[in-house]
Amino acid sequence: MTDTEGASAASRRGHIVRLALFAAFLLGLFYLVAVSRVIDVEDVRRTVAATGPLAPLTYVVVSAVLGAVFVPGPILAAGSGVLFGPVVGLFVTLGATVGTAIITSLVGRRAGRRSARGLLGADRADRLDGLIERHGLWAVVGQRFVPGVSDALASYAFGAFGVPVWQMAVGAFIGSAPRAFVYTALGASISDLSSPLAYAAVAVWCVTAVVGAFATHRGYRHWRRRGRAGNRPGTVPTNEGSPNTHDTAEGP
Template identity: 70%
Template sequence: MTDHDDSSLTSRWRHGARLAACIVFLLGMFYLVAVARVIDTNGIRDMIAETGPAAPFVYAVVSALLGAILVPGPILAAGSGLLFGPLAGTFVTLGATVGTATVSSFLGRRAGRESARGLIGADRAERLDAQIERRGLWAVVGQRFVPGAPDALSSYLFGALGVPLWQMATGAFIGSAPRAFVYTALGASIGDLSAPLAYTAITVWCITAIIGAFAAHRTWRTWRRHGEEVDPATKP
């Protein structure tokens, strides 16, 4: 084995270790906030409610930051519905969702993009960049429709893969709108889940899940096919 091969192997190990450390950190954070519930979201919601007319803006900002540290989005959206009702709450939730996507993607890009590119190699990285330039926005939109896909963790991954922030923000806005309504409406009707609003929210969720599953399958096939066809030299 040559010195160049040794250096390349060492570099790959270093990049792999860095990505592994990031993944372990995120999983640990997810356990603390989603399983152990070390953050009292109800208490935070009550404090924000006391800010008066500024409450919607404060809640959107705080929820964006809490989402970035992996507090489950449905819990935050339900709180928005309780505080502001289904209409205003949906816009608050959507603003918070876009904020979470932007912050998480930025952090993922800073922490993991160099290592991700180092692991997959220069040629594959260039092909991936070409794919992202052409279809990154719709990949983000599609992910938001996939049932059960964690938005914040996905945003970290998109950032590490190099998806631009504008694609993340725009894709999150478009793709999160249905679920923002669903979870906010359910939160607003938590006292009466037999209300028409709750049934409407559940119907929207079911339709979104079906579309998301179909779109995810089709997008994956398209990315694989075009990933094999795209030549870095032809990238616009």
């Protein structure tokens, strides 16, 4: 093994260790906050309510930070509905959602971007950047409709892979709007779950769940088809720019 190969292997191991430590930190934080519930959301609500006229803005900031440390979004959105009602609460929830997306994206980019590019290699990383530039916004929107996926964890990953902050913010706003309405409206209707607003929230939740399941299934089938096409005997992968790729033209 040459010195260059040894240095490359050592650099690769360093990137793997760095990403593994970052993932372990996020999973530990997720367990403490989302599973063990070390943060009392009721105390947070009372503290925010005590700020008076500034309560909506305060809740946006506090909820954005809490969302970034894996406090479940439905609980925060419901709290917004309880405190501010369905209309103001919806905008507060969306503001906090966008704030969480920005925070997690920036942290993910700072902690994992260089290592992700190092593991992918310059060529693959550049191709991924091109895909993100064209489709990153709708990838963020689509992720918000996928059931069972933590938005914060996904946003950390998007940041590590270089999704621009503006795409994260706009995608989170668009993709989270239906669920933001659902949980905020349910929070606002907590004292009367037979109200029309509660029924509307349940209806929107059902539609969102169906759309998310359909989109996930369709995306999986598309991925399977591409995988089978790439592995089919006789299929030659395209390798543009490779030194072995050239046109042959025989002379007379």
